[in-house]
Amino acid sequence: MPEFVSLDALVRKTAAEAPQRSAVIDGDRNTDYARFDDLIDRVAAALQADGLLPRDVIAICALSSLEYVVTFLGALRAGVAVAPLAPSSTPQDFAAMLKDSGAKVLFMDATTAAAMGDAAQAPFKVSFDDSGWGRPFTAWCAAPGTKPKPISIDPQWIFNIIYSSGTTGTPKGIVHTHELRWRQYGQLDPLGFGPDAVTLLSTPLYSNTTLVCFNPTLAGGGGLVLMKKFDARGFLELSETHRVSFTMLVPVQYRRIMALPDFDRFDLSSYKMKFCTSAPFAAELKADILKRWPGGLTEYYGMTEGGGSCALLAHEHPDKLGTVGQPMPGHEVRLIDEEGRQVPVGQIGEIIGRSPVMMQGYLNQPGKTAETFWHDADGNRFVRTGDIGRFDADGFLTLMDRKKDMIISGGFNIYPSDIESVLTTHPDVVEAAVVGFPSEDWGETPVAFVVLRPDAAIDAVALKAWTNAQVGKTQRLNDLVAVETLPRSAIGKVLKRELRDLRQAAQ
Missing domain, CATH: 3.30.300.30 (ANL, C-terminal domain)
Structure with missing residues (x-):
């Protein structure tokens, strides 16, 4: 593994080497790396001016935008952790997550601020769209060219706090360190992220699903295309216009795209790889994508909490589309029964896994953290997924269900x-x-x-x-x-x- 380098430092490196390369496209705004890096500096300097110190936390609850991206990276440059919160949260859950995170600054846009109402309370408030809620972003940001106080990032500092989806109760704050994220983006991705990458993001930036592509794209010096609200035809139009090469979509998005009657008229030849995660992905849908959409298709299976993850390179294993693939390099995945005994190949068990990529724990919830980790007889720590699965003779994992379901x-x-x-x-x-x-x-x-x-x-x-x-x-x-x-x-x-x-x- 190469030596640790923070994500914002990699962005700065690209800005020095290729200042005119496109970094973020947000609607009709196309921001190059020189201006992108300057905006990140200005955000970091503004946070420091507000008195934030390394290891403090900010929260962001907004639709995808250039301001969102530079605020995320600016916080990291200042050594400040980011808690990205879901705009779809109820005000009650939002208030609970905001309090739990300990955020000192809350960033929102007019839409999310109106939806959360009185729940949107923090020591400092900044409005991305200068809507009058909180301090206007353009006025809050430090002046162009302002440099923040240099911060040496400790790999064990918190990178982000991702709150679980809350499908089974109040969301829990999943803590990821800079080192964990570095292990994901430090070698980039063997599937091709690099300076020529153009990644279209139509899933929200608060989701770990999105960060799986967001981080390596910026680490490799590629460009992001942001889509605030997904619609199938708009996605294809953006793909064609910007010659997109990478994307991350969830299965329901793939289904809506492939169902368009005029799907085949769009030029998608620029695609190198498409990714999918987060929900069951039907084999027949994978087959249709492989047949009609250029480029490879990779499905990831894993937990935001980390542990053992699997990957299915569907284009290389068209006979395994009913599975979620094999454990990734450096990842150990086991199936255990109710007594914690490993089950034989072909039998059903609960999926547990371990790897160098594991959460620090749930924020402020040591009990829940302890429940999620499982230890074998040798003391090795695994993450319990709560999923039920079965390995075939070739080592491919088939998901059955959530254990609770x-x-x-x-x-x-x-x-x-x-x-x-x-x-x-x-x-x-x-x-x-x-x-x-x-x-x-x-x-x-x-x-x-x-x-x-x-x-x-x-x-x-x-x-x-x-x-x-x-x-x-x-x-x-x-x-x-x-x-x-x-x-x-x-x-x-x-x-x-x-x-x-x-x-x-x-x-």
Whole structure:
């Protein structure tokens, strides 16, 4: 591993070597590396002027923008950690995360400030779009050419605090150090990030999903194209206009893009690699992307908490599209049973993993941190994923379900993904989610929520009967509910908690 270099230092290096190279494209603003680096300096200097010291924290809650990017990098240059918060949060969760982070400065735009209302409280407040909420960014920023006090970054300082999606409760602050991020971007990526990279980001900047491409692009001296709000056709238009070579998308975005009737008219020949993570990625969708979208396709499986991650280079293993690939180099992934014993190949177990890339812990939650780590007989520390999976004879991992989503009916383990896979083979089904509900007779029983095609020739009653004829006796659905859409987080995870609440409210 090369010697540690902070991300902002790599940006400064590119600014010195290629000052006119494009760094960030935000709408009609195309900012080169010289101005980009100057803006980062100005943010760092302004934070220092506000009295922030290394290891302090700022919070950002806003849509993607040039201001967001330079504030993130400027904080890092000042040795200050960043807590990027989701604009989709409830005001209650937002206030809890803001307090938990200990942020001394809060950056927002007019949209997010209005949505959070009185929950948006911090010692200092800065408005990215000069909307009148807090201090205007343009006035707060130090004057052009201002240099901050030089800071020597300790690799063990906090780089960011990423709050979990909150699909299972109040979000937890996942602490990543500079060293962890360096291990991800320090060697860049064997899949091609470098000075010619043009990366289109349409997932939000508060998500670890996005940072998986954001960090290596800037570390390698490439350029970012920002998309504030995703839409399929707009994504393809940006890809064609800017000759995009890399992107990170979640499965629901891929599905919407590939479903466009005129997808094939767009020139996507500039693509070198596309990435996917965060949610189940259907094999048939991967196959369609490989067939019609130039460049490679890599799926990552792992936790924001770190641990063991897998990668599927789908273009190299078209016979393994139903898996999430093999453990990445330097990553150990095991499957264990309820007693912590490693299960044999071909059997199902909980996925645990370890690697040099592991979170420091959950901020202010030592108990939750201890619950997430698991130690083997030799004292090696693993991250428990809460996912259930199975390795095949070639070492490829197939995901079954979240452990908490497994349904125990009449003493039998039922994996919702098995039923979901059957449902999505029906030509009238767009997508499906299966959730366990309490049952006096069986303990739990499966209920399906299904999005049907607009011209579907089948209704919910008939589809339930069709499904129950395809699955095993213990897997039969108690009910099937047709819905217009499945509730999802901003990075595409189905919010099964909301589906449970939806049905319970209707009963």
